[in-house]
Amino acid sequence: MEETGKPLGRVEALLEAERCLYCFDAPCEKVCPANVPIPEFIHSIKTNNLQGAREIIEVAHPLIETCGRLCPEESFCQSVCARVKIDSPIKIRELHRYVTDNTEPSRNLIIPVRNKGRVAIVGGGPAGLSCARELGRLGFETVIFEKKELGGIPMQQVSNVRFPEEIGKREVRFINDNFVTEVKDKKVQSVKDIGNGFDAIFIATGLQGELDLDVKGTNLKGIYNASELLKLARASIKTPVGRRVGVIGGGNVAVEVATVLKQENSERDVELVYRRSLKELKAFKDEIDEAVNVGVTMQFLAIPVEIKGTDSVEGIVVRRSRLSKPDASGRRNFEEIPDSDFFIPFDTIVIAIGQKLADYFPEIEKTERGLIKVDDNLMASTKGVFAGGDIVRGASTIVESVADGKKAASSISNFSNGGENV
Ligand code: SF4
Incomplete structure (x- = not known):
């Protein structure tokens, strides 16, 4: 494609x-x-x-x-x-x-001497890589702890059509080759898993795993989560989905997976099922336009109630909703309309309702939502431990994670120089 x-x-x-x-x-x-x-x-x-x-x-x-x-x-x-x-x-x-x-990466930013200190970065996504590049420029050694491929969400959950693999790999390689001292293939779930020998730690693990849809029938054959399908599509492996696909969700990943599945087979019907209206879709405008252009249809104001089938998925019962008052962010909420259930036939259901938080770093203070609590310099409750990206913000954008990685690098530099963050 x-x-x-x-x-x-x-x-x-x-x-x-x-x-x-x-x-x-x-x-x-x-x-x-x-x-x-x-x-x-x-x-x-x-x-x-x-x-x-x-x-x-x-x-x-x-x-x-x-x-x-x-x-x-x-x-x-x-x-x-x-x-x-x-x-x-x-x-x-x-x-x-x-x-x-139309240009090549510049080598002007590369600093050959790294004698300012050694920093552990947990997570090799946009926040972690950005922090590593900035710390490398500031003369620090950086060790990234990452079990998966470096690059994070853009390399794992965005289709090749929107973000070609070779472009992502080239950018990650440039940072890894020139600004990262070492990448450790090790799972880190607490500060003590990192080990000694570091002047500071930056946690940028993002969110981990996908939220489950809490309705009956999710054990039937023909149910997938969005990230497993996006991974296959990114590797150019044919997805195992059928001819009539319902995608449950209203964020970027839901719109992305719906678009990818329709692009994979134009004969396939792909419908997004979302409990609010088009205006509340949390996907970016160009992604929604792309989905509509390739032929994805959208069923708005529909709340999943039960997935039906005997052995495999045969469809989903949804309940009509209507928009209600806006929440604190100004985004309109929804409420169920009684006696409004209806059935939509599908042979495949894709769940794309968001990512969940893992209960990692128990020694660090969290917010009510379970995100890592940080001060204005992105320092967490443990001195010398900084955090940024989705693990601090909740689901956010790549450029916001980049900004956090930059800010954390500057705070870590001040911290290790005995600056005002201490
Ligand atoms: S917001 Fe910044 S990073 Fe994003 S497109 Fe504009 S200039 Fe580029």
């Missing part, structure tokens, strides 16, 4: 760069969690200095290839572009991607 999202060509990129207003105190830059100097890199594109543009982004952003393709720009930089008052926002993420597609 071909990669989605047509990249900008040279002329389109130059025309887009011409539209930038180079705002003083540019709002786009302020809302980019990685603080990419957006007007500066756009100016370099305009003056035909693409490698210079890359170096501007790269200084601020350790995972520039990943975010050039997967950053939800409508939630960040593009959402505040001043150009929107004139015509339409500048395609910042596409310019970001244009730069990364």
